[in-house]
Amino acid sequence: MAESFLLKYVHDPxxxxxxxxxxxxxxxxxRRALRMAPAEVTEEVDKSGLRGRGGAGFATxxxxxxxxxxxxxxxxxxxxxxxxxxxxxxDRTLLEGDPHRLIEGIAIGSYAIGAHxxxxxxxREFHRARRLLERALAQAxxxxxxxxxxxxxxxxxxxVLATGAGAYIAGEETALLESLEGRxxxxxxxxxxxxxxxxxxxxxxxxNNVETLCHVAWILARGADWYRQQGPPILISISGHVAAPGxxxxxxxxxxxxxxxAAGGMRDGRPFKACFPGGSSSAILSPAYLDTPxxxxxxxxxxxxxxxxxxxxxxxxxxxxxxxEIVARTVEFYRDESCGKxxxxxxxxxxxxxxxxxxxxxxxxxxxxxxxxxxxxGMMGTCFCxxxxxxxxxxxxxxxxxRHEYEHHIRTGACDVRAVA
Amino acid sequence: xxxxxxxPETGGRGRGEPPHxxxxxxxxxxxxxxxxxxxxxxxxxxxxxxxxxxxEAGYLSPAVLEDVSAVVGLPxxxxxxxxxxxxxxxxxxxxxxxxxxxxxxxxxxxxCAEVLHHLRARLGVDVGQTTPDGRFTLRTAECLxxxxxxxxxxxxxxxxxKLTPETVDAILAGYAEPRRPTPEAR
Numbered sequence: 368m369a370e371s372f373l374l375k376y377v378h379d380p381x382x383x384x385x386x387x388x389x390x391x392x393x394x395x396x397x398r399r400a401l402r403m404a405p406a407e408v409t410e411e412v413d414k415s416g417l418r419g420r421g422g423a424g425f426a427t428x429x430x431x432x433x434x435x436x437x438x439x440x441x442x443x444x445x446x447x448x449x450x451x452x453x454x455x456x457x458d459r460t461l462l463e464g465d466p467h468r469l470i471e472g473i474a475i476g477s478y479a480i481g482a483h484x485x486x487x488x489x490x491r492e493f494h495r496a497r498r499l500l501e502r503a504l505a506q507a508x509x510x511x512x513x514x515x516x517x518x519x520x521x522x523x524x525x526x527v528l529a530t531g532a533g534a535y536i537a538g539e540e541t542a543l544l545e546s547l548e549g550r551x552x553x554x555x556x557x558x559x560x561x562x563x564x565x566x567x568x569x570x571x572x573x574x575n576n577v578e579t580l581c582h583v584a585w586i587l588a589r590g591a592d593w594y595r596q597q598g599p600p601i602l603i604s605i606s607g608h609v610a611a612p613g614x615x616x617x618x619x620x621x622x623x624x625x626x627x628x629a630a631g632g633m634r635d636g637r638p639f640k641a642c643f644p645g646g647s648s649s650a651i652l653s654p655a656y657l658d659t660p661x662x663x664x665x666x667x668x669x670x671x672x673x674x675x676x677x678x679x680x681x682x683x684x685x686x687x688x689x690x691x692e693i694v695a696r697t698v699e700f701y702r703d704e705s706c707g708k709x710x711x712x713x714x715x716x717x718x719x720x721x722x723x724x725x726x727x728x729x730x731x732x733x734x735x736x737x738x739x740x741x742x743x744x745g746m747m748g749t750c751f752c753x754x755x756x757x758x759x760x761x762x763x764x765x766x767x768x769x770r771h772e773y774e775h776h777i778r779t780g781a782c783d784v785r786a787v788a
Numbered sequence: 789x790x791x792x793x794x795x796p797e798t799g800g801r802g803r804g805e806p807p808h809x810x811x812x813x814x815x816x817x818x819x820x821x822x823x824x825x826x827x828x829x830x831x832x833x834x835x836x837x838x839x840x841x842x843x844e845a846g847y848l849s850p851a852v853l854e855d856v857s858a859v860v861g862l863p864x865x866x867x868x869x870x871x872x873x874x875x876x877x878x879x880x881x882x883x884x885x886x887x888x889x890x891x892x893x894x895x896x897x898x899x900c901a902e903v904l905h906h907l908r909a910r911l912g913v914d915v916g917q918t919t920p921d922g923r924f925t926l927r928t929a930e931c932l933x934x935x936x937x938x939x940x941x942x943x944x945x946x947x948x949x950k951l952t953p954e955t956v957d958a959i960l961a962g963y964a965e966p967r968r969p970t971p972e973a974r
Contacts, residue, residue, distance in 0.1 A: 453892045453931040484828070491839075491876050492888075492932055494945035527826045532835045533875030535930060549831035549862075551873040568828060606894040606935035613936045647893055682893055682935075696896055700930055706873075 372585055373578070373602055374616045377464025383499045385506035388467040394512055396587030400475045401520040406436070408479040412583055415591035416599060420457075421447055421538075421576030422645070422678045424663045427583065433563035434480040434571045443572045444477045444485040445562075446580060447543055451490065451535045452646035453700065454680030457602035457614045458577035462489075462496035465581065466503040470526065472580025474512060475587050477524050480573050485526045488547050491533055500528055535704035539752050540574045542706065553706045554752035578602055601676075603661060605630040607683040608637065620660040623652070626681055637685040641768065645677025647697045648757035650764040651690070671767075673760020689784045690769040691776050694762055695723035701758050712755025715746040719758065726773065729780025736773055740766060807846060807881055812855040816844045820859045834860055838871050847878040875929075883918040883925035885963050888942040891928045894935035899952075903939050904928070906953040910960065923963070 381387030388394070400408045413428025434442055446469070450458040461469065473485050489497055504526055507513045515523050529547055531537050537546045541555035544567050559565055566572025575583075578601075586594045598618030603626055606612045610631030617626060623644060633639055641651050644659070644666055650673040652659070659665055666676045684693065702716035719742050722735050732738075743759035750756045766773065775783040812820075819840050823833035837860055841852040848871055857864040871877045889895075889904050904915070907926055911919050918925040934940045937949020941956075948959050 450933045451931060454894050454935055455931070456933040456935050459933045490933070492929075492942060492947075495947070529827075529832065530836050530839065531874075532838070532877060534873065546835065547832055548829065549834035549860075549870065551870055604935065606938060607897045612894075612938065643893070680935075682897070684897060688897065693893060693896065696891070696893060700892060704930065 371600070371616045372597070373461070373581060373600060374464075374614065377460060382464060383466055383503065385467060385503070385510055388465075392588065393467055394471055396584045396589075397471050397474050397478075397512060398518060400478055400587045401518055401522060405479050405481060408475060408587065411591050412479070412586055415582075415586045415594045417579065417582050417586060417594075418663065419576055420578035420582070420601065420678070422452060422648070424676060427575065427579055430563065430575075431476070431480050431573055433561075434573055436481065438481060441568075441570045442480055442482040443567045443570055444473060444480060444482040445544070445547065445567055445572055445574045446473060446485065446487040446577060447538065447540065447574055448487050448489040448493070448496075448577050449531050449538045449543060450493075450577070450678075451538050452648060452678045452680055453697070454604060454606050454643060454646045454682040455678040456604045456606075457679070459490075459493060459496060460602075460614045461577055461581050462493060463499060466496070466499045467507065468581045468584050469500075469577055470503055470507050470513065471584040472575075472582075473526055474507075474517065474524055475583050476573060476575060476580060478522055480571075482573070483523050483525065485524060486547060486567070487526065487528050488537070488543055489528060489530055491531045497528070497530075504528065534706075535700075536706045536752075536754055539754060542752070543574070544572065551706070553708045554754075556751075601661075601679050603679045603681055605681045605683065607642070607681075608634045608685040608688070609683050610634050617661070620662040620665070622658050622660055623681065624657040626661060627657075627683055630683075633683070633685055637687065639683065640686045640688055641684045641690065643680065643682040643761065645675045646680035647682070647700065647761060648673075648675075648753070649677050650674040650760035651694075651768065652764070653768040671760075671764050673764070687784060689782050690765050690772050691723070691726060691782070694765045695720070695727055697761055698723055698758060701754060705754060709749075709751035709755065711746045711749040712751070712758075715742050715755060716758060718742050719762070726776050729776075731773075731777035731780075733777065735777060736766060736770070808849045809851055810845050810849070812841055812852050812859075813844060816840050817855070817859050820856065824860065830860060831862060834862065834867065834870055835874070838867075838877055842877060847881050849879075881918070884923050885944045886925050886927060886942070888927050888929035888932070890930070890932045890934075890938070890940045892931040894931070895939040898938035900939035902953065903941070903951045903956060906956055910957065924960075 376382045409428055409431045417427045418424045477485050513524055534552045536542045537552040539554050541560055542552040546552035562572045562574045600616045601619050603615050603617055615629050639654055643649050650671045663676050666674050698719045702720045705712045705716050707713045725731050743762050746755050747759050820837040823836045824830035837856050841856050842848050845852045857867040891900050913926050915926055915928055932940050939951045940949045
């Protein structure tokens with residue numbers, strides 16, 4: 368039976384402080400890592416099978432192996448703590464409940480890739496997390512888990528807490544680096560600007576998500592084999608019309624249905640209508656897909672384009688939800704957050720939003736659904752970065768599964784979903 | 789730009805000059821220099837520096853943008869361009885407490901429209917406006933990463949969740965003048 372560990376202590380008083388963290392085995396992973404060669408640490412993470420928990424799901428060990436081992440090259444580790452994918456709140460939960468775990472993961476990762484400076488790009492709105500992290504960083508320096516000659520290992524590491532300023536696009540890794548360099552958060556061209564090759568200040572950079580680095584701390588503390596036996600687990604942020612919204616630690620591959628059950632089932636026993644399995648950038652799934660495992664491959668292989676695990680943000684909607692309204696809200700979000708660099712994203716999201724506005728205001732036209740599908744088609748494979756391409760999946764899925772709702776809006780100027788709420 | 793009336797050690801709000809003429813205090817400039825020293829390239833401190841300026845002056849007036857540009861050593865055009873990209877910098881004065889109501893998907897599913905409607909009526913302002921007494925500015929926000937407590941809003945640096953019209957009233961009452969220590973919200 369899998370043991371809960373990522374969330375095990377996050378609600379314990381004192382866990383955010385060093386004493387509490389040490390009393391529950393904190394920094395054991397770092398101590399063990401420092402006794403190993405850096406390449407062995409990367410190997411251990413690779414063996415664990417850990418995949419990045421920010422959304423793209425890239426294998427963490429492999430990512431670290433891309434960083435050139437040459438000690439003469441300056442390298443950086445950057446933490447993406449700019450959690451902003453709608454429906455995702457697991458990183459904030461970890462930051463507020465277990466900040467030393469992140470610091471431990473940062474130190475392990477930096478040691479593995481040979482970085483002596485690491486940066487945490489923290490979302491500005493996370494004021495509580497910022498206060499806790501500032502204190503935790505100071506404690507870690509004092510206790511020599513950071514700074515010069517960490518635990519007499521000869522390894523030096525400085526961690527700097529940087530800030531975002533309100534921009535969803537800064538969650539995209541190259542846009543984050545631009546922002547961290549003090550510029551507008553506009554994505555860079557890949558290639559050549561793969562962070563592992565030309566990252567922060569054009570130096571090789573490992574960019575990891577908060578949850579990913581918390582997994583790393585546990586993997587080094589208990590070993591890759593133990594980790595694999597635990598599922599491995601992922602944190603799923605479950606929100607919307609469930610009885611008990613929250614972050615749940617569940618084995619990778621738990622079905623959508625079982626995840627909803629873990630969150631207390633549907634609120635007030637109302638029937639399930641649809642869900643986003645991986646935040647609003649993923650496709651919307653209908654009840655026929657409830658038994659799909661929440662797993663990278665299983666979700667990506669569905670016959671619904673754009674279905675993905677993403678950041679594992681399961682947003683659950685019951686029968687009283689107007690899908691046209693929800694997709695319109697999603698489109699508006701990407702419209703407002705588009706950085707404006709590329710035309711398909713900048714203009715496409717505006718055009719889509721205009722069509723949604725008239726449909727919802729009762730002045731939709733007969734050919735509007737074709738127009739929506741056509742604009743969405745024009746955005747696929749044409750956008751500079753994943754932001755613009757996050758729009759078509761939910762739109763197309765809603766046109767497929769809930770077309771009658773759009774048609775009813777256009778025909779009658781009103782919603783046919785009974786507002787039960 | 790004239791700086792004749794400046795009191796170098798006491799920048800920020802509450803001074804005699806009109807807000808748009810206030811310059812950054814020396815202590816704010818020192819704080820910006822401290823941030824710059826943390827990074828291999830000082831421009832990396834720009835986002836933080838802009839918050840130092842905004843927190844002191846209340847908003848990013850042309851005067852403080854000029855000061856940031858001088859301290860960080862970047863052209864004013866570059867500083868203004870960067871600031872204008874992000875949602876959390878303000879170029880006009882805002883109320884003492886900024887209310888940000890999340891209107892993203894999970895909060896929409898849990899009734900943020902009702903909360904926003906109530907706030908508009910209660911404060912007598914529309915989204916983007918400030919109450920006549922200068923206490924609150926009402927804004928909407930994108931996902932605040934607290935969907936387990938939807939619907940959610942921030943008041944200043946505090947997060948409040950599971951909002952209903954009734955709890956909103958109680959929360960607002962907690963932000964009475966004069967300024968009191970902000971409650972630690974979870």
